[in-house]
Amino acid sequence: MRGSSRAAAAAVEEVFAGLLAGGVDRAGLGEDLFAASAVIDANPSLRRALADPSRESADKKALAERLFGGKVSAEAASLLGAVAGGRWAQEGDLADTIESLAVQSFLAKAEGEGRIDAVEDELFRFERIVAGDSELRDTLSMRNTDAKGKSNLVAILLAGKAQPETVRLAQQAVTTPRGRRLDRIMEHFLALAATRREELTALVTVVAPLTEQQQARLRTALERIYGKTVKLQSIIDAGVVGGIRVQVGDEVVDGTVIRRLDEARRHITGK
Numbered sequence: 001m002r003g004s005s006r007a008a009a010a011a012v013e014e015v016f017a018g019l020l021a022g023g024v025d026r027a028g029l030g031e032d033l034f035a036a037s038a039v040i041d042a043n044p045s046l047r048r049a050l051a052d053p054s055r056e057s058a059d060k061k062a063l064a065e066r067l068f069g070g071k072v073s074a075e076a077a078s079l080l081g082a083v084a085g086g087r088w089a090q091e092g093d094l095a096d097t098i099e100s101l102a103v104q105s106f107l108a109k110a111e112g113e114g115r116i117d118a119v120e121d122e123l124f125r126f127e128r129i130v131a132g133d134s135e136l137r138d139t140l141s142m143r144n145t146d147a148k149g150k151s152n153l154v155a156i157l158l159a160g161k162a163q164p165e166t167v168r169l170a171q172q173a174v175t176t177p178r179g180r181r182l183d184r185i186m187e188h189f190l191a192l193a194a195t196r197r198e199e200l201t202a203l204v205t206v207v208a209p210l211t212e213q214q215q216a217r218l219r220t221a222l223e224r225i226y227g228k229t230v231k232l233q234s235i236i237d238a239g240v241v242g243g244i245r246v247q248v249g250d251e252v253v254d255g256t257v258i259r260r261l262d263e264a265r266r267h268i269t270g271k
Helices: 004-022 027-043 045-052 057-068 076-085 093-112 115-130 133-140 147-158 165-173 182-196 212-226 258-270
Strands: 197-205 229-236 244-248 249-255
Touching: 004 076, 004 093, 027 045, 027 057, 027 076, 027 093, 027 165, 045 057, 045 093, 045 165, 057 076, 093 115, 093 182, 115 147, 115 165, 115 229, 115 249, 133 147, 133 182, 147 165, 165 182, 165 212, 182 197, 182 229, 197 212, 212 229, 212 244
Parallel strands: 197 229
Antiparallel strands: 197 244, 244 249
16 A cells, blocks of 8 residues: 555554454454445445545545445444545555455454464465365356355355354455455455464475474574564475475565576576
């Protein structure tokens, strides 16, 4: 997000934090925000009106509260009014913020009940299962297909194996992609979970599982570099041959054999 959008998002986060502290129904708030996000995404003229930087903030806030008042909870309507009252650099930033708040609502519910660690792990495992099954990935990623059918499929896949927040967020990811790939959506949801837990997530790609001692050394090194608690998420990939690839946010350290071989080939061939 650009400057004005970052400032608007930060202001909305304060309102959101106040609602959480006040004991709002977190799952209910999340459902209301997902519903509002769907309405705004489906109506470009409404999205433009709510995000228009030339309109007075009070007018946009009133518009949002008038549209959603009575259709969502009072807390959700108030939060949507705060979102609309912000100054957004791009229309998409407003819609992205509403979606992120909805995701955070479910994560906050899990956090309040001591289950956010499980939700984060389950979301990661779900994404890896889908990524490793081309037929399942195609089914869940296919556009213009029955959203209810995909939602039911996720519920069946995760029945008895995941927290309710995991199931709901996975269903949201496959039914409302908003033009994004499923892996990107899950990456965003996981980043929100890590932020909520005030930690970083390191995606570690290796040819074989790391031992507990290796994990501890890697975690300690990363925490020393970044100054934050680091959670390791491992991907086993025989294609890397050997070595390790670590990604923290947008930063990547790739020490795999396949990367070094590829660099040698480019050096020899000049391609």
